[in-house]
Each structure stands twice: as C-alpha cells, then as structure tokens.
Amino acid sequence: MTMLTGILSVCVLCLVWLTLKGWRRARSSEHKLPPAMDGELPIIGHMHIVIYYVTNIYKFMKTLSDECAQKGGVMYGKFGSELYYFITDPQDSLIAASACLNRNYAYNLAKVWLGNNSLVLSGGETWKNRRKLLNPAFSLPVIHGFLDVFNSQAKKLINEFKPYVGKGPFDHSVYFLKTSSETLCVGTFGINPREAAEFTEKYEKALFDLIRLLIKKFLRFWLQNRLIYKLFGLKKKEDELVHTLHSMSEKVLQEKLHDRKNKVLKTQTNGTGYRPFLDLILDLSENGALTDREIREETDTIIFTGIESTSNQLTYILLLLGAHPDVQNKLYEEVLDIVGAERDVVKDDLNKLVYTNAVIMESLRVLPTVPLILRSVGQDVKLKNYTMRAGSHCLIFPLMPNVKSTSGTESDQFRPERWLNADSKTQQEFAGFGLGKRACLGRTYAIVMMKVVLAHFIRQYRVQADMSQLQLSADFAMKPVSGHEISIERRT
Numbered sequence: 001m002t003m004l005t006g007i008l009s010v011c012v013l014c015l016v017w018l019t020l021k022g023w024r025r026a027r028s029s030e031h032k033l034p035p036a037m038d039g040e041l042p043i044i045g046h047m048h049i050v051i052y053y054v055t056n057i058y059k060f061m062k063t064l065s066d067e068c069a070q071k072g073g074v075m076y077g078k079f080g081s082e083l084y085y086f087i088t089d090p091q092d093s094l095i096a097a098s099a100c101l102n103r104n105y106a107y108n109l110a111k112v113w114l115g116n117n118s119l120v121l122s123g124g125e126t127w128k129n130r131r132k133l134l135n136p137a138f139s140l141p142v143i144h145g146f147l148d149v150f151n152s153q154a155k156k157l158i159n160e161f162k163p164y165v166g167k168g169p170f171d172h173s174v175y176f177l178k179t180s181s182e183t184l185c186v187g188t189f190g191i192n193p194r195e196a197a198e199f200t201e202k203y204e205k206a207l208f209d210l211i212r213l214l215i216k217k218f219l220r221f222w223l224q225n226r227l228i229y230k231l232f233g234l235k236k237k238e239d240e241l242v243h244t245l246h247s248m249s250e251k252v253l254q255e256k257l258h259d260r261k262n263k264v265l266k267t268q269t270n271g272t273g274y275r276p277f278l279d280l281i282l283d284l285s286e287n288g289a290l291t292d293r294e295i296r297e298e299t300d301t302i303i304f305t306g307i308e309s310t311s312n313q314l315t316y317i318l319l320l321l322g323a324h325p326d327v328q329n330k331l332y333e334e335v336l337d338i339v340g341a342e343r344d345v346v347k348d349d350l351n352k353l354v355y356t357n358a359v360i361m362e363s364l365r366v367l368p369t370v371p372l373i374l375r376s377v378g379q380d381v382k383l384k385n386y387t388m389r390a391g392s393h394c395l396i397f398p399l400m401p402n403v404k405s406t407s408g409t410e411s412d413q414f415r416p417e418r419w420l421n422a423d424s425k426t427q428q429e430f431a432g433f434g435l436g437k438r439a440c441l442g443r444t445y446a447i448v449m450m451k452v453v454l455a456h457f458i459r460q461y462r463v464q465a466d467m468s469q470l471q472l473s474a475d476f477a478m479k480p481v482s483g484h485e486i487s488i489e490r491r492t
Contacts, residue, residue, distance in 0.1 A: 031380065031387040037067060037077040037086065045078030054219045058474040061371060065397045074386055083392040085377070092383040093373075093396045097435030100375035101127065104393055107374075109214045110304075113242050115297040119441065120305060127438075133289055134298065134441065137280040143444050144347045145275065146187055150449050151344040153183045154456040161461065161488060169485035173315040177204075180311035183449065188302050189252045190276030199248070206244040207307065213238055215475045249296050249303075256282065257292070277302060302442070308477045309369045310446050314453060315480060316367040317359065320414050321458075322465025322486050327416060328458070331359055332491075335455045342459075345452045353451050358416035360450050364432030366414050371478045372397040373435060396435065461488040 037046055053060035065088055068075045073089025087093050102123035114121055119130050136142070157179045164170045181200040185191050191199055213234065217223045229235050256278055278299050285295060321328040334355045339345055373396040381388040388394060433440040440446070457463075469483030 031389055033076050034074040034085070034386045035071040035076075037064070037075050040078060045080060047079050049077075050079060050219065056473070057215070057219070058472050058478065061397065061474060064395070068397075072385075074383060083389065085386075085388050085392060085394040087383075087394060087396045089384070094435050095383055096375065096377075096381060096388065096394050096396055097373055098437060099379075099381040100377050100388075100394060101436075101438055102376045102378055104374040104376050106218050109217055112238060113210060113245060114301055114304065115294070117294065118297040118301045120301045130298075131441070133284055134281070136284060137277050138441050138445060140444055142275070142280065143448050146445070146448070147345065147347060147452065149183060149186055150452040151456070153179055153186075154453045157453065158456050158460050161457075165461070165488055165490050167487075169487050171484070172318060172486050173311065173480060173484060176311040176314045177308070179453070180314070180449075181307050184303060184306050184310075186276070187445075188277045188299055189249070190256070190278060191252065203245065203248055203303070204307070206241050206248075207304065210238070210241040210245065211475055213241065245300065246296070249300050253278065253292065253296050253299070305440070306442055306446070308479065309442075310449055312369040312477055312479050313360070313363060313367075313446070314450060315484060316369075317363045317450070317454065318457070318463050318486050319465045319467055319470070319480075319484055320363055320366065321359070322463040323467045324414055325464075327359065327414065328463065330355055330416075331454070332458050335458050339455050339459075345455050349455075350448060350451060353455070354420065355416065356451050356454055357447070358419035359454070360447060361419045361432065362414060362416040367478070368432055369477050369479075370434070371474060460491060462491055463488050 037049075039049055040046055041048060050060070053063070064077075064086055068086045069088045073087065074092055075086050077084045077086060085096075087096055103121060107121055111121060116122065117126050117130065119127065119134060122130060157175060160175055161172070178197075178200070181204055182196040185196045185200050185203070189199075217229065217234070223229050223232070223234065226235075260282065278295070281290070281295055281298060284290075290298070321331065334353060338349050338352045375394050375396070377388045377390060377392045377394055379390045433443040433446075464487045465485070467483070470480060471482045472478055473481045
C-alpha cells in the first residue's frame with residue numbers, strides 16, 4: 001500500500017508541474033480563447049469531469065457537444081496541462097480537420113499492435129506516402145470486383161434472419177457484426193468463407209478485448225504509468241492479446257507469401273474472381289516499399305477500422321427504416337425497380353440506387369458510427385472567429401448534436417430526401433466518413449457493401465422498430481447497447 005501511495009503521489013506532483021508549465025505556455029500565446037467549458041477548476045482544469053464520466057464515454061461526448069453547440073460551435077477545455085478545442089461548427093470542423101493531419105497521442109496506445117507507421121497512426125510524409133501507396137487497392141474497379149462476395153454474404157445473412165420472422169423483437173446487430181467481419185476477412189485476407197467464420201470469432205474476441213483495454217488505459221491516466229500498468233497485470237494481458245492478433249494475421253500473410261513464391265494463385269473465393277486486399281498490397285509493395293511487418297500492420301489496420309463501422313451503421317439503418325415506414329417503402333420500391341425481385345446487385349445498379357445512397361448518408365448524419373475526430377494541432381490554425389494554438393489538441397464532432405432523436409427539430413429528423421439535392425457545400429461539410437485529407441480510405445467499400453446488403457434485405461423482409469428506448473455507448477465507435485431490437489415480417 002505504501003508503494004502504491006508513493007507512486008500516486010509522484011503522479012499527482014507530475015500532473016501539477018505539467019499543468020503549471022502548460023498554463024505558462026498558454027498565457028504566452030496572443031490568440032484569444034473561445035468560451036470555456038463549464039466546471040473549470042484550479043490546477044486540474046476539467047480533469048474531474050473526465051473522471052466523473054469515465055464509465056460512460058458516450059454521455060461525456062454528448063455533454064461536450066451539446067454545450068459546445070450552445071456556445072457557438074467552438075469552446076475550450078483544459079485537462080491538466082493540455083488545452084483542447086471542441087468544435088461542432090461544420091465549417092470550422094472542415095478547416096480544423098484539413099489543417100491538422102496528425103492524430104492525437106491517444107491513438108499512440110494502439111502502436112503496440114498496429115506499429116508506428118501504419119496508415120491510421122502515422123503522420124506527415126510517412127502518412128502521405130502510405131496513403132498514396134494504398135489508394136489503388138481501394139479504387140472503384142477493385143471494389144466492383146468484390147460484388148460477388150458482397151452478394152453471397154448478404155444472402156447468407158438473410159437466411160440467418162429466417163427464424164425471427166413474425167417472432168417479435170430480436171437483436172440484429174450481432175448478425176451484422178458477424179457478416180461484416182466475415183466479409184472483411186474474406187476480402188482482406190482471402191480466407192475461404194467457410195473458414196472465415198472460425199477465424200473471425202477468435203480475431204473479434206481478441207480485438208474487442210484489446211480495444212476495451214486501450215480505452216481503459218487512456219481514460220484512467222494513472223494506468224499510463226508503466227509500473228502501475230504492470231502491477232495491475234494489464235501489461236501481461238495486453239501482450240497476450242497483441243500476440244494473438246499478430247500471430248493470426250502473420251499466419252495468413254506467410255501462407256500468402258509462400259503461395260506467391262511457389263506461384264500458387266489462390267485469388268478466387270467461392271467461385272468469384274476478386275483479389276483480396278492482401279494480394280493487392282503485396283503487388284504494390286514488391287518494389288520494397290513495405291516490409292512483411294508493415295504489410296501485416298496495414299492488413300490489421302483495415303480490419304480494425306472496418307470491422308465495427310459497417311455493421312454498426314447497418315444496425316442503425318434498419319432501426320431508422322423500422323421507425324420510418326414511409327422511407328422503407330420508398331427504398332423497397334427503388335430496389336425492385338432497379339435490381340428486381342431476385343437477381344444479385346451488379347455494377348451497373350450501384351449508381352442507380354440513388355435513394356438507397358441517400359438513406360445511407362442520412363443514417364450517417366443522424367446516427368454516426370464514428371462520432372468524433374481527435375487531432376493534434378501542430379501549428380496555429382485560423383478558424384472563423386478564433387485561432388487554435390500550436391501545441392494544443394482539437395476534438396471535432398460536427399455530427400454529435402444530431403444524435404438526440406429522430407423527431408423534433410427539422411435538423412434532427414431522419415429525412416433522406418435532403419441528400420437527393422445536396423449541394424457541394426453540404427457534401428464537403430459532411431463528416432460521416434471523416435473530414436479533410438484523412439477521410440476514410442474505405443468509404444467506397446463501405447457504401448457498396450451496405451447497398452448490396454440493404455437491397456437483399458428489403459426485398460425479403462419488412463422491418464419494424466421503436467427507437468424511443470435506444471441507448472448508445474462509445475469507445476472508438478458509437479454503438480447500441482439497448483433498445484435497438486427490430487421485428488421482421490416476410491414480404492409476400
């Protein structure tokens with residue numbers, strides 16, 4: 001107990017020293033600050049608010065975004081020595097996201113798994129070069145090559161819903177997570193769909209356990225002390241989870257390298273002619289641009305950034321469709337008109353599914369899977385009315401004020417029609433797939449997959465939902481925890 005007390009005392013003294021140092025640096029800046037977040041205290045600033053909400057991150061983000069919106073779209077908070085700008089104003093959000101390309105240091109906690117230079121964690125020239133290298137692997141022709149996989153997985157999903165027809169509410173999110181994960185593993189690693197289920201189950205468990213651990217480490221700042229982290233046995237647990245994830249992706253990578261070396265082509269799955277992302281990345285890196293370790297890091301990054309995002313969004317879309325039968329009917333009529341009653345979705349259908357696209361975009365506006373963007377401010381950044389100071393941080397959530405209900409003010413209503421005539425300014429300020437140059441690389445993959453799944457689902461089932469009891473949580477993504485069940489009936 002004495003040793004632990006001593007460690008905590010040292011942590012408190014370090015915090016006080018860093019805070020005073022940060023305040024001196026802040027006072028030296030000539031740029032005025034926006035309105036302050038409520039509840040600032042001497043020395044610790046707003047740190048006590050973080051501690052209060054440490055078990056409910058979603059409520060913390062919602063409280064911040066609501067207050068920020070009420071104070072004009074920009075406010076600041078101080079957490080110990082660190083200055084944070086909170087931004088909900090869409091125009092300022094776009095400015096900040098475009099000017100601040102480096103991730104906040106919170107993402108560094110994932111380096112034990114994803115390495116220093118992976119696309120999601122790197123910055124500066126490293127990020128630019130890596131993004132340029134990977135862009136071809138996510139081009140539209142490549143995504144079109146996945147259509148057979150998307151259709152096949154969507155039909156498998158629809159069959160899994162059959163036992164729930166006419167049986168009342170059930171949790172559909174678990175099925176979307178399974179389908180999204182399997183599809184991503186098939187598309188990323190080239191695993192046979194029959195083998196993907198077993199691989200995905202083990203990979204998912206280790207991944208989500210690691211994410212929970214890293215979030216806990218970030219929010220409970222005392223755990224960032226190596227000694228304390230080790231004493232609580234968390235370092236050992238982290239190492240075991242990272243080893244599990246690395247060993248699984250490394251096994252697939254080495255098998256792929258062995259096949260390529262021996263000119264064994266296994267680029268077809270389930271009779272389709274698509275090429276997995278891993279094959280494409282290996283093609284692009286044959287000139288030595290990426291080492292085997294970096295290739296593994298990028299494939300892990302694809303899984304990490306995509307495994308929950310698509311499944312959560314599909315969960316929200318069905319909820320919204322179930323609560324808005326008029327929208328559901330319009331979607332159904334479009335799918336029948338474009339795709340027909342039975343055939344698979346093909347390349348030429350995608351651009352014609354205009355209302356389907358509007359439903360997806362509106363769902364991202366009302367219930368975004370990724371509700372915030374966290375960046376470091378490397379240099380002074382001029383917003384409309386304020387200048388963010390170099391060395392500070394910014395937390396951007398232009399969508400969070402919309403996460404209230406699907407009724408009430410016009411901006412809160414779920415109305416896909418707003419996207420049918422959306423101007424370029426609206427598109428630029430929309431943050432459903434991130435903002436600025438670091439916007440999501442997998443945007444096209446996600447939209448195409450969701451269009452295919454929705455087309456297959458809406459032709460088979462009519463959905464009902466009550467969103468009045470919906471409860472959400474958040475870590476790296478916003479996810480439903482209760483009140484998100486749906487009921488389905490077969491269409492005749």
